[in-house]
Amino acid sequence: MPYTPQRRPGECRNQHRSEASSKPEVTSQPKDAQQPLAEARVAELRRSIDEIDSAVIGLLRRRAQLSRQVQKARIGQRGARIAPAREDRVRQHFRSGLGTKGEHVAGAVLLLCRGGGPSVAAANGDAAAADGDAAAADGNDTTGRSYR
Secondary structure, rough: OOOOOOOOOOOOOOOHHHHHHHHOOOOOOHHHHHHHHHHHHHHHHHHHHHHHHHHHHHHHHHHHHHHHHHHHHHOOOOOOOOOOHHHHHHHHHHHHHHHHOHHHHHHHHHHHHHHOOHHHHHHOOOOHHHHHHHHOOEEEEEOOOOOO
16 A cells, blocks of 8 residues: 555645645744633623623613603504504614614514513513503503504
8 A cells, every 4th residue: 555644734635744834833822822812802802792782771771661652642642552654664774774684673672662571661660661561462552452
């Protein structure tokens, strides 16, 4: 059986060992030293993400409060609790800012803020709104009209 030299990982079939070993090493630190630096950087980035998440939660709570005020005003004028044309504009706005997945984000935001569950109102200490949110979670507004 003829002798076949073994190749190193990343070495091409026609590449000779002398060519592979002549390339300078890209890293300036040993791999052991890079690991803690990478972990520290990941931890730092995650802290920044957590700060952004907290800000987003605060903004969503404020949006939900405003949305409830709009809904109360509309219902007080015998209007519908939900304005489909307005929701379409919101979806388009998110889509234009975030691409096609922005519509999914808009849908989640609209559901949260229109009363898709008691969590936002309850987290804000608004028990009356939380009860209204729970009643609306079945797909009907407080007047019994379906919005799904």
